[in-house]
Amino acid sequence: xxxxxxxxxxxxxxxxxxxxxxxxxxxxxxxxxxxxxxxxxxxxxxxxxxxxxxxxxxxxxxxxxxxxxxxxxxxxxxxxxxxxxxxxxxxxxxxxxxxxxxxxxxxxxxxxxxxxxxxxxxxxxxxxxxxxxxxxxxxxxxxxxxxxxxxxxxxxxxxxxxxxxxxxxxxxxxxxxxxxxxxxxxxxxxxxxxxxxxxxxxxxxxxxxxxxxxxxxxxxxxxxxxxxxxxxxxxxxxxxxxxxxxxxxxxxxxxxxxxxxxxxxxxxxxxxxxxxxxxxxxxxxxxxxxxxxxxxxxxxxxxxxxxxxxxxxxxxxxxxxxxxxxxx
Amino acid sequence: xxxxxxxxxxxxxxxxxxxxxxxxxxxxxxxxxxxxxxxxxxxxxxxxxxxxxxxxxxxxxxxxxxxxxx
Numbered sequence: 001x002x003x004x005x006x007x008x009x010x011x012x013x014x015x016x017x018x019x020x021x022x023x024x025x026x027x028x029x030x031x032x033x034x035x036x037x038x039x040x041x042x043x044x045x046x047x048x049x050x051x052x053x054x055x056x057x058x059x060x061x062x063x064x065x066x067x068x069x070x071x072x073x074x075x076x077x078x079x080x081x082x083x084x085x086x087x088x089x090x091x092x093x094x095x096x097x098x099x100x101x102x103x104x105x106x107x108x109x110x111x112x113x114x115x116x117x118x119x120x121x122x123x124x125x126x127x128x129x130x131x132x133x134x135x136x137x138x139x140x141x142x143x144x145x146x147x148x149x150x151x152x153x154x155x156x157x158x159x160x161x162x163x164x165x166x167x168x169x170x171x172x173x174x175x176x177x178x179x180x181x182x183x184x185x186x187x188x189x190x191x192x193x194x195x196x197x198x199x200x201x202x203x204x205x206x207x208x209x210x211x212x213x214x215x216x217x218x219x220x221x222x223x224x225x226x227x228x229x230x231x232x233x234x235x236x237x238x239x240x241x242x243x244x245x246x247x248x249x250x251x252x253x254x255x256x257x258x259x260x261x262x263x264x265x266x267x268x269x270x271x272x273x274x275x276x277x278x279x280x281x282x283x284x285x286x287x288x289x290x291x292x293x294x295x296x297x298x299x300x301x302x303x304x305x306x307x308x309x310x311x312x313x314x315x316x317x318x319x320x321x322x323x324x325x326x327x328x
Numbered sequence: 329x330x331x332x333x334x335x336x337x338x339x340x341x342x343x344x345x346x347x348x349x350x351x352x353x354x355x356x357x358x359x360x361x362x363x364x365x366x367x368x369x370x371x372x373x374x375x376x377x378x379x380x381x382x383x384x385x386x387x388x389x390x391x392x393x394x395x396x397x398x
Contacts, residue, residue, distance in 0.1 A: 253357055
């Protein structure tokens with residue numbers, strides 16, 4: 001892939017890095033801090049991506065080694081997968097939220113496991129996921145070197161922190177939901193917000209419940225959308241899709257999307273109780289999907305059902321050894 | 329003043345009212361200010377002699393707003 005880099009705002013560059021699966025591109029953000037360079041997110045640790053990053057930097061006559069500060073929005077492989085490589089080559093100060101560092105450790109601990117931990121298998125079973133050869137579903141990044149995250153960030157991001165790099169200020173906004181420590185970066189002097197996966201222009205990020213999740217990720221996600229609306233933003237820089245301007249409008253659309261999705265699920269549960277798997281089959285059952293997608297759909301469904309339960313709109317009880325939900 | 333109308337079909341496992349509500353909720357993801365939904369068609373899906381789903385087609389109407397460039 002040839003380098004593609006665009007200056008979207010004075011001194012702020014969008015670099016398009018390739019991904020091996022959809023979405024096929026991640027945008028990372030290079031910021032000229034006047035005397036220092038900051039990079040937000042890294043792409044995957046795959047040769048094609050690293051080479052594309054190098055070529056993009058070369059158009060500005062800089063190298064990976066010149067990066068001074070590396071911010072991670074969250075721990076996912078497409079965002080933080082090359083962080084150890086970049087840290088090692090550049091000596092950059094790496095910033096990540098503490099909750100994301102815990103996720104890094106958890107993901108890495110699963111690389112060497114012969115099979116899923118028993119509590120995960122029990123969690124799948126309790127939520128109605130039928131027995132399956134889960135080992136066939138191991139993500140490619142477990143073994144192909146695409147995910148080599150740094151395990152030793154230099155600083156933890158905290159909500160409200162203002163990190164000064166060169167002459168630029170980055171305000172950290174903690175936006176849990178898609179991931180528990182997901183953070184976005186607001187540049188108050190430019191009214192620019194780098195939003196990672198929190199606020200995408202065309203698609204909605206996955207919000208799911210997993211064995212180690214917080215109780216209400218969807219509630220957190222919605223609150224994070226209300227939170228970012230308080231900021232005065234003129235340019236939004238997302239990790240996937242094009243830049244856009246009206247962050248409040250898009251945040252409201254995403255909130256409405258989840259409101260509708262919850263209504264749709266509760267409609268199914270008015271007169272009968274179902275597991276999250278069964279609800280997901282009804283909601284997303286319009287086409288054939290690979291098993292891994294059904295699992296993701298089930299855990300996103302579970303996020304909606306637990307949210308409805310905490311709102312008092314759904315009941316939750318046991319049916320045999322399964323957890324089922326019904327509209328309250 | 330101008331209004332715009334779009335046609336949608338809401339599908340509910342429960343009732344005609346719920347089907348209308350779902351259509352309006354889905355339209356509201358991308359449209360603000362829907363103020364009326366005129367029911368123009370109702371269909372019941374039947375399985376084994378029982379109504380399993382209500383499919384209700386509605387014309388949802390909203391006001392077209394003008395934006396000023398500042």
